[in-house]
Amino acid sequence: MFAELTSTVVTTARPRTGDARRDVNAAAVLRAVLDHGPVARSRVAALTGLSPAAVSRQVVDLVRLGLLRERPEPATAPGRGAVGRPQLPVDVDTDRIAVAGLHIGLPSTTFAFLDPRGNVLHRRELSHRGRTGPAVLRPLLERLPGLLAAAPDARTVVGLGAVTGGTVDRDRGRIIRHDPLGWQDLPLGELLADASGLPVQVDNHARALTQAEILFGHPAARRSMVHLFVGHVVDAALAVAGTVHVGPASPTGEIAHLPVPDSDVPCHCGRTGCLVAAASDTTLFEAAAAEGITERPDRAALVAAVKAGDPRADRLVRRRAETVGRALGLLADVVNPDLLVLTEHFTSLDPAYLEVVRAAFARGSHLRRDTGLVIAQRRGADVLAVAAGAASLGALYARPVHALTTAPPPRRPTPTAPSRRGSHS
Secondary structure, three states, rough: HHHHOOOOOOOOOOOOOHHHHHHHHHHHHHHHHHOOOOOOOHHHHHHHOOOOOHHHHHHHHHHHHEEEOOOOOOOOOOOOOOOOOOOEEEEEOOEEEEEEEEEEEOOOOEEEEOOOOOEEEEEEEOOOOOOOOOOHHHHHHHHHHHHHHOHHHHHHEEEEEEEEEEEOOOOOOOEEEOOOOEEEEEOOOOHHHHOOOOEEEEEEEHHHHHHHHHHHOOOHHHHHHEEEEEEOOOEEEEEOOOOOOOOOOOOOOOOOEOOOOOOOOOOOOOOEEHHHHHHHHHHHHHHHHHHHOOOOOOOOHHHHHHHHOHHHHHHHHHHHHHHHHHHHHHHHHHHHEEEEEEEEHHHHHHHHHHHHHHHHHHHOOOOOOOOEEEEEOOOHHHHHHHHHHHHHHHHHOOOOOHHHHHHOOOOOOOOOOOOOOOEOO
């Protein structure tokens, strides 16, 4: 099925082996600055356990690579008994480099640029116009060089993240299965690397959002967390001690077919009452159209009905929120995490729906945990862009020196004027 696409794949060169200790130390310094910056080098030494000399060496490298910068104000105010020359604090440099990201969903692809702190610099929606299978990728691969050339402020783009739902082999950069898009065993990483000339990180979007939460989000995420993604696909990811779990054969786990006792909605697996069939966007939007709330299955139309106060729309969204809350209660009982993060459109739109989720969670969980551990993702409309960029940023923070010294130089096609952040096409 993908013969026409895969026939042009060019295998990228194997990266050179670097100094592992140097990368580990650089990662520790970078993470300390991410969490505490702007911060003095002496404080970084205390936080990481590295010697001041080792911290200084890593800071010099990271400044040269565009990841850190010295701030002009001294870290120690004069007159406080400090001895010697005042230290200039260091901070994450958000002005020189960027990563690009692609979130490939069913209705559209989100393309974005992110800075090293995970802030979205530019976001664009690319409609699939009902296409699936190879027809989704062909125009995307053709447009990618031009999209990358429009990096804001002439930043150097150092990597590309690509995330989607379904089963994703992160190590090989392959989509094992994505049923709604009709993809099986697709070498997405190789195809994107050939089109972009950049190092490409491919991952499941729930795992990528979990990585983003660990890097930039709630502190409890670094202890343990479960992330539940509810969209056209329904999937989850687990992290413990700051590491996102990847199970054997690539899936983190399969929750799409958890049974929902009061649901008789047919599932593509042949059964009825699966979580994905009961709670997915596809089911929700089709139900809204069937009840005459919207003219056709459409997110924007249902959102408009909810905002207009249509009680039928509110009932549908609340019913899904209750289903999601019960699923979270089951996940909490099985895993007992410090944090549960939900990515679902309507809970981000209106906190009242998050409270419906929390109430159903409290009723369904036998552990009777505090409902405050259930939070909605906090990136709003940028959430899919953050997921896409987080795949690349996770690799950058794990091995910063390796990532920025072994990558091939980026291609520089003729730039085109970038559209405004949040524009749609």
